[in-house]
Every structure is written in C-alpha cells, then in structure tokens.
Amino acid sequence: MNIFVINSGSSSIKYQLISMPEMQVKCSGLVDRIGLEGAKVEHKAFLPSGEVKKVLEMPVPTHAVGLQQVAQLLTDSEVGVIDSPSEVEVVGHRVVHGGEKFASTQVITPEVKAKIKELFPLAPLHNPANFLGIEVAEQIFPQAQQVAVFDTAFHQTMPAVAYRMAIPNELYEKEGIRSYGFHGTSHKYVSEQAIQLLGKTHSKIITIHLGNGCSMTAIQDGKCVDTSMGLGPMNGLIMGTRAGDIDQSVIFHLVKELGYTLDEVNTILNKKSGMLGLTGFSDMRDIGKRYEAGEPEAILAYELYAYRIKKYIGSFAAAMNGLDAIVFTGGVGENDQRTRSLVCTQLDFLGIQLDPEKNKLPNSGPRAIQSPDSKVQIWVIPTNEELEIAKQCFGVVKK
Numbered sequence: 478m479n480i481f482v483i484n485s486g487s488s489s490i491k492y493q494l495i496s497m498p499e500m501q502v503k504c505s506g507l508v509d510r511i512g513l514e515g516a517k518v519e520h521k522a523f524l525p526s527g528e529v530k531k532v533l534e535m536p537v538p539t540h541a542v543g544l545q546q547v548a549q550l551l552t553d554s555e556v557g558v559i560d561s562p563s564e565v566e567v568v569g570h571r572v573v574h575g576g577e578k579f580a581s582t583q584v585i586t587p588e589v590k591a592k593i594k595e596l597f598p599l600a601p602l603h604n605p606a607n608f609l610g611i612e613v614a615e616q617i618f619p620q621a622q623q624v625a626v627f628d629t630a631f632h633q634t635m636p637a638v639a640y641r642m643a644i645p646n647e648l649y650e651k652e653g654i655r656s657y658g659f660h661g662t663s664h665k666y667v668s669e670q671a672i673q674l675l676g677k678t679h680s681k682i683i684t685i686h687l688g689n690g691c692s693m694t695a696i697q698d699g700k701c702v703d704t705s706m707g708l709g710p711m712n713g714l715i716m717g718t719r720a721g722d723i724d725q726s727v728i729f730h731l732v733k734e735l736g737y738t739l740d741e742v743n744t745i746l747n748k749k750s751g752m753l754g755l756t757g758f759s760d761m762r763d764i765g766k767r768y769e770a771g772e773p774e775a776i777l778a779y780e781l782y783a784y785r786i787k788k789y790i791g792s793f794a795a796a797m798n799g800l801d802a803i804v805f806t807g808g809v810g811e812n813d814q815r816t817r818s819l820v821c822t823q824l825d826f827l828g829i830q831l832d833p834e835k836n837k838l839p840n841s842g843p844r845a846i847q848s849p850d851s852k853v854q855i856w857v858i859p860t861n862e863e864l865e866i867a868k869q870c871f872g873v874v875k876k
C-alpha cells in the first residue's frame with residue numbers, strides 16, 4: 478500500500494512516499510525555509526536503478542506553493558516514483574492540534590476537518606498549514622483515503638498533575654483548558670528507539686525535540702508523564718520565532734500599558750519572538766555563523782536557548798525522580814553540536830557528561846555522545862515523523 482506522508486511544520490514541509498507494510502521509502506523530500514530567503518525543494522527518489530536527487534532553488538512563499546511543487550515531483554519524468562497520483566492509496570497528514578477530541582489517529586471526514594479548523598486559534602502556525610495540506614491533497618489525490626495523525630496523541634498519558642493548570646476548574650471542565658503537548662509523533666518515535674538502545678525494562682528518559690518549534694518530554698517506562706508545551710505549541714522552550722515560557726504579566730502590560738491589540742501580542746509571541754526576536758534570525762544556521770563571528774546578540778541568544786533547556790532537564794529529572802538518558806532530536810538537536818554542548822555543560826551533578834569528540838560526529842544514525850564517566854546516557858537520534866505517521870495510517874486503514 479502506497480502511503481504519502483505530509484508533515485507540514487511551521488517553516489518546512491517534509492514528505493515521504495512509503496510502501497507499507499514493508500516500510501519501503503520510495504521517495505522523500507523537504508521544502509525548506511518556507512517564507513524565507515533561500516527557500517528550496519530537495520527531492521530524493523529511490524529508484525530500482527539507484528538514488529536520484531533533484532534540488533530546486535525557488536521562492537516558496539507559502540505551504541500551498543510548496544505542496545504543488547512536491548506533487549509535480551512525484552510524477553516527474555526523471556525523479557518521479559509513480560505514474561499517476563491514483564497510485565497513492567492513503568495520504569497521511571501530520572496535524573498538530575487534536576484538542577481533547579482526538580487521542581488517536583483518524584480517517585479524515587468533514588467532521589474531522591471542521592474540528593481541525595476549530596483548533597486554528599490554538600495552533601495558528603500549524604493547524605492552518607495542516608488543513609491546507611489536507612485540502613490540496615484531496616484535490617491532487619481524490620481517490621486516496623486521507624488520514625490525520627495528531628501531535629497531541631502521544632501526550633494523552635500525562636497524569637492530571639502534569640496537564641492541569643491552577644485556574645478555575647470550570648475552565649478545564651467546560652472549555653478543555655489544560656496542557657496538551659505537541660511533537661508527540663517525534664517524541665514517541667525517538668523514545669521507542671532510545672528504550673531499545675538502553676535495553677532496560679524500566680526507564681526514565683527526557684526527549685528534546687529542537688526544530689523550528691521546540692519541546693521536551695519526560696517519558697517513564699515508555700509513557701509520556703510531562704511535556705513542555707501546553708494548550709498550544711507556544712509554551713516551554715525558546716524556539717525559532719516563539720518565546721516559550723513567559724511571565725503572563727508581559728501580555729497585560731503590552732495590552733493595557735503599551736496599547737497593543739491582542740492579535741498583535743499573539744503575532745509578537747508566535748512569530749516575532751524566540752531566536753528571531755533576540756537576533757533577527759530564526760534559523761539556527763544563520764545564528765551559528767554570527768556566534769562564530771563573536772556577535773554578542775547571537776551569543777546571548779544561544780545561552781538563553783540552552784539555559785531554558787537545562788531548566789527543563791532539571792525539572793523533568795525531579796518529576797521522574799531519576800534519569801537514564803536524554804535524547805536530542807529535530808533539525809537543531811540532530812545537527813547543532815554547539816547547542817548540545819551548551820545544554821550539557823555543568824549538569825554533571827545530575828550525572829550528565831558529554832564527550833566533546835563524540836559530540837562532533839556528523840549526523841548519521843542514532844549515536845551515544847556521553848563520556849565514559851557519565852551516569853546518564855546522551856543520545857542523538859534522528860527523528861522520522863513520516864515513518865511513524867505511515868505506521869499509524871496503516872494501522873487505521875487496515876481495520
């Protein structure tokens with residue numbers, strides 16, 4: 478069965494065409510830096526004759542432009558892997574927010590779409606892009622079943638002590654205001670691998686997903702027990718353009734004293750803050766170059782970014798009363814040795830000690846990068862949200 482997986486992130490679209498159940502990847506690709514300078518589409522096809530690659534450097538102002546280009550590449554004469562869109566039987570969509578309604582993978586119906594749309598205000602950078610992906614895919618692959626895999630699903634095992642907020646009860650009971658958590662597909666995928674690599678029956682793991690959006694999850698015996706993101710994907714870590722944890726009084730101050738509208742505050746905290754707010758750049762590669770050049774803003778931004786992650790490591794280790802491993806993943810977590818080094822510095826009281834040489838190894842498969850004395854294992858495990866989504870889709874359509 479051919480499953481085409483679309484993972485629309487806030488700044489990228491990743492896709493794979495996977496044949497299930499054999500988990501054979503026919504092609505994969507990335508539309509990178511959507512809405513930014515230097516956008517490009519990278520497509521790799523795994524043909525019987527070998528691997529072929531096509532890179533298109535082109536403006537990609539929106540997710541829709543990116544998806545249409547990807548659809549053309551699938552049937553391209555040189556790098557295409559299917560003759561016609563009708564060969565795609567299932568399209569699996571990453572959908573970021575599933576609210577309280579969706580704790581599992583869903584075949585997309587008009588009702589599911591309506592609910593995804595209702596959740597736009599809670600995930601304004603993501604659910605609109607995910608919804609658009611569904612609509613474009615329905616046009617390009619009209620015969621295929623469309624399936625939604627929610628970022629929030631993996632976090633449904635959190636205990637109330639982690640997901641409830643100390644606000645009036647009725648806001649939870651009537652309005653569903655609580656922490657949901659995101660990047661669940663990625664946290665699930667890398668934690669399952671980490672558990673196998675650790676080879677222990679009982680385990681306490683912290684997964685650190687650092688992409689454009691960033692989040693951390695505390696995972697005990699394979700189940701999520703806490704996570705850094707909340708009602709929407711804004712809370713917690715410092716991200717590409719999102720502030721993460723912030724004192725609520727800042728919001729009131731901006732509105733009441735400085736005259737910003739609520740929409741403007743939302744835009745500031747979601748799209749103009751984080752690393753972008755601190756340095757003028759949201760992409761860690763741009764900030765890394767400025768760090769190297771000794772620019773004070775870039776240095777401070779990196780330090781703030783790492784400091785926030787360290788605080789969550791401490792709090793999650795306390796929440797689980799122990800720690801066996803931390804796992805770095807996501808575009809930054811997998812590739813940026815500077816971030817990993819800043820995070821792991823001066824955490825030896827917790828038993829975390831990085832090996833600087835192992836930390837420099839290029840991003841290949843899963844790798845352990847702790848020093849021999851480290852009590853806690855430190856892993857870099859490349860995430861594969863697309864493969865996880867294909868597995869989940871196969872599970873629901875098979876039934």
Ligand SMILES: Nc1ncnc2c1ncn2[C@@H]1O[C@H](COP(=O)(O)OP(=O)(O)O)[C@@H](O)[C@H]1O
Binds near residue numbers: 487688690760761
């Ligand atoms: N070689 C690299 N070094 C440092 N950072 C990188 C590298 N490659 C990618 N990144 C970072 O990864 C981020 C994208 O991560 P990714 O997980 O792909 O994002 P998304 O949230 O869009 O899914 C980029 O913004 C960039 O900062």
Ligand SMILES: CC(=O)OP(=O)(O)O
Binds near residue numbers: 660688690
């Ligand atoms: C939920 C979220 O922040 O996703 P991404 O990292 O793909 O932007």
Ligand SMILES: [Mg+2]
Binds near residue numbers: 486487688689690
């Ligand atoms: Mg992502």
